[in-house]
Amino acid sequence: MLRYTIRRLIQLVGVVLVLSLLLFAWLRALPGGPVSALLGERSTPESREALTKQLGLDQPIFVQYFKFLGRALSGDFGVSTGVQPGDAALDIFLQRFPATLELSFLAIVIAIAVGIPLGYMAAKRRGGWFDNISVGGSLLGVAVPVFFLAYVLKDVLSSALGLPTEGRQDAIDATRVTGFFVLDGVITQEWDAALNALEHLILPAIALATIPFAVVFRITRAAVLDVLDEDFVRTAESKGLTAPTIRRRHVLRNAMLPVVTTIGLQTGALLAGAVLTEKVFSFAGVGQALAIGFERRDYPVLLLLIIMATIVYVVVNLLVDLSYALIDPRIRTR
C-alpha cells in the first residue's frame, strides 16, 4: 500500500513536470510571445526589446524553463497581469483556493446525498415510472450547459428562495481564520457570518452539483442493479435478514465500489464546472480567477492554476484509490 502510494506520487511529479514544460512551451509559442501578451496593442519595438531582456526571453528555452522551475520551487510563479494585476500568482491561488474547495465540497455532498439514494430507489423499481423519470432527468442533467443552468438558478430561483447571487459573503464583520468562510464562522462562533456564507454557497453549489449528481445517480443505479442479481444477496435473503440490513450491509456496501471511483473522477468535472459557475455567481474562487485569466490571457496565473488543478485532480484520485482499499478487502489483503 505504502509502496503503491509512493509510486503514484512519483508519477504525479512526472506528470506535473511534463505538463509544466508543455504549458511553458505553449506560453513561449504564443503569437508574439508573452511580451505582446503583456504589452498588448500599445507595444513599440523598444519597449518589446526591453521587456524581452527583462524577462530573460532572449535566452534558450531550456535555460528559461529551468530558471522558471527554480523560481517556482521558491514559490515565485510570476505576477498576475489580468486577474489581480500586480499580485503574485501564488497569493491569488492561496487566497482563492479555500473558496473553491468549500463550493466543490458542498456540490459533491449534494450530488452524493441526492444521487445515491435516488440511484438505489430507481434500481429497486427498475422499469417503473420512478426509474424512468429519474433516468430521464439524469440524462437531461448532462445535456444542460452548466452555465445556462447557473443563470436560470440565479435569475429564477434566487428571488423565489431569497438567496444571494453574488460573491461569497455580504459585507459583514467576520473574523478570518482559515479562509473557509463557513468554517471560520463556526470556529469563531459568529453564526450569522457562517450562515451568510452558506447562503451564498447554495445556488452555485446546486448548479455545480448537476453533472456529478447525474453521474453518481447513474453509476449507483447500475451498480445496485448488478449487486441485486448477485448470489450473496440471495444468501442474505435466505438468512431471513431484515430489509434494511440487506440494503445497508449487502447491497449498498458492494454497490459503493464503482461509485467511489466515479466520485474521484468527477473532481475533474467539478474543477471545470467551477470555472463556469463561479463566473456566473461572481464567486471569488480559483474558478473565477481562471475564467478572468482566460478572458484576459493572464498567463502566469493560468500556468499556476492549471498545474494546481492537475495536482488536485490527481491527488484526489489517489486518495479515492486508497479509500477504495478500505471498502474492498480483496484489494487491501492482497
Next chain:
Amino acid sequence: MPLLEVRDLTVVFERKGEKPFTAVDHVSFDVEPGQTVGLVGESGCGKSVTSLAIMGLLPRRGARVSGSVQYEGVNLLSLSDREMRDRRGRDLGMVFQDPLSSLNPVIPIGVQVTEVLERHQGMPRKKAMLEAAELLDKVGIPDPTRRLTEYPHQLSGGMRQRALIAIALACRPRLLIADEPTTALDVTIQAQILALLKELVRDLGTALVMITHDLGVVAGLCDEVNVLYGGRVVEKAHRHDLFAAPRHPYTHGLLASIPRLDAPRGEKLNPIRGSVADNIPWAEGCAFAPRCPNKLDVCVQVTPEQEDIGAGRLLRCHNPVQPPVSEEVSV
C-alpha cells in the same frame, strides 16, 4: 406428521410480451423430520425453482406460485413477507451452489455468520462471535477464531462451502435445503462436503432436501428420491429401490449414462438423447416422449398420470422399464 408437505406446487414465470413459462408443475412430496430427500434432474427441470419457491425467494414480480407448502402445518406460501423473513434462517436454512459468489466479498466471514444469530436469536455480538467460532469448528474449519476475521477470498472453495453450511445451520433449522452444494467444487472436496452434510444432519436431526443432478450424491445421502422432468415428478422411490430397479425410462437413462470404471473396454456410454425442451409440453402427452426409447403412440397423445405402484413408489409413465426379474427388487 411430515415436517414439510409440498402439494401441487406450481411456479409460472410471466414476462410482458412473452408466453408464460411453467417451470414447476404440480410438484408434491413430503419430508419427514430428520429425513433426507433428493430432488434429481437435469438443469432446467425445475428443481432449483422448487427450492426457491419453498424458501419464498422467488421474485414477487414475474413469478406466480400456487399450491401449498406446509411446514409444521403452516402454509408458507400464505405467510406475509415479514413472517417469512422470521422463518428463513431460523426454521429453514439453505446452502447454494457457488460458495464464492454466495458469500458477500466485502464483509468478514464472522459477520456473515453472526448476523443470522443476532437476527433470529437476539444474541449480542460478542456471544454470537463465540458461537460462530464454535460453528466453524463444527463444520471442520481449522483455526476458526482467525477465520472469523477473514474475507471470503482468503478461504479455499471447500472452506467457503463449509462456512456457508455453518451459516445455514447456525440457528439449528429443522429443515435444510442444499441446492447442488458440491457442483462448483473439486471432486475430492465434494466427497468431504457430502460427508460433512451427512454427519451434521444426523447429529442435529435436521431434515435435508438435497437438490442435485448427480445420482452419485443421491446414492450416498438420500433416503427418498424424487426424479423431476420438465417441472413434474416422474418417479419417486426409496433410494435402494430406485437404484436396483428404475422404472421410468428417464431414471433408467440417468443411471445408464453414468460412466462405470468396471465397464468392459470399448463399451459405449449411454447418454440420453436430446436435451430438455424449453417449454414444457406436458399438455399433449409425456414431456419425455421425444427422447424416450420406450415411446408408444399413447405417449404423445395422453398425458400420463402419477400412479402408486406400491412399496411407496410413484411413477408417471405409460410404458415403464420392466424390473429385472432375476434380482431382488426391494431391499
Next chain:
Amino acid sequence: MVTPTRKKDRIDKLAEAGSDAGVSLAASAWRTLRRSPVFLTGAVIIGLFVLVSLLSPWLAPHDPSDPMLIDQVIKARNQIPAVQDGHPLGGDLQGRDFFSRLLIGSQQTLIVGVLATLIGLAGGLTLGTLAGALGGWVDSVVMRLVDVMLSLPSLLLAFSISAMFARPNQYTVIVAVAVVQIPVFARLLRGSMLAQRSSDHVLAATALGVKPGAIVFRHMLPNSLGPVIVQSTLVLATAIIDAAALSFLGLGNPDDRIPEWGQMLGDVQNVFDTHPQLAFWPAGCIIVVALGFTLMGETLREALDPKSRR
C-alpha cells in the same frame, strides 16, 4: 502443399468465425434498438436536427447577418424587436432575424459537433491503434502521453487549448473541443485491441502467419467499432455543450455573422436577465440535440453490451 492463397482462405474463415459473433451481436442490437422507444426518440430528434441543418439555407427566411430590424432596436432603446410578421421569433439586439439565426445556427452546430468528433476519433484511432496493436515501448510512450492529457480535467484542457490561440475563430473552437477527446478514444481503442490481441481468432491468424498490418486492419479494428460508435455519439453531445462553454468564457468564435448555438448562448450572458429569450432558444436547441445524441448513445451502449440486461 499449402499455397499462400489457400492459407489465406483458411484465415479468412477463422476470422469470420471470430467476427461472426460481432455480426450477430450487431444484428440483435439492431433488433433491440428498432423496438426501443428511447432510441427512436433520440433518432427522430437527431434526424430532424440533421435535416434542418442541411436545409437551413433554404428554410431560413432571412440572411442571419442582416441587421434588418436595427431601427426598431434603436427606437426602443436597446429592446429586442418583438415577434412580428415575417419574424416568428422577433430579432436580436443587432436587429437580425432571430428565427433565421437559429436555423442557420443548427448547421454550424452540426459542423462543430461532427468535425470535433472526427478529429478526436482520427487522433485517438492513430494513437490507440499504434499502442494497442504494437504494444511494447510504443504502447508505453503513447499511453504516458495519454495519461498526462487525461490527468487534466477535459473541459479545463479545452479551455487551455483555446486560450493558446491569440485570436480564436471557428476552427480553434473545433480543435480545442476535439483534442480533449483524443486520449479518450485512444484508451478505448487500445483497450479493445489489447483484449483482442489475446483472443482466439487473432491468435489463430497470427499463428497462421498473417501480416500484423492485415490483422490490425482486417480483424481487430472492425471488432472495436461498437464501443467507438457509442463513444462518438456521446462525444457529439459533449462537443456541442463544450463549444457553448468556450463561447461563454470568451474563448469562442468572436465573428457572429454566421451563428452557432453555443456561441449564441455564450454571447448573451450580459443580457441574460433582461432578454432571457435570447438565451432560452439556443439553450433549448442545444439541450434537445444533446439529449438526442445521449439517448442514442446510451441505448446503443446497452444494446451492444452483451452483459447488459437493462
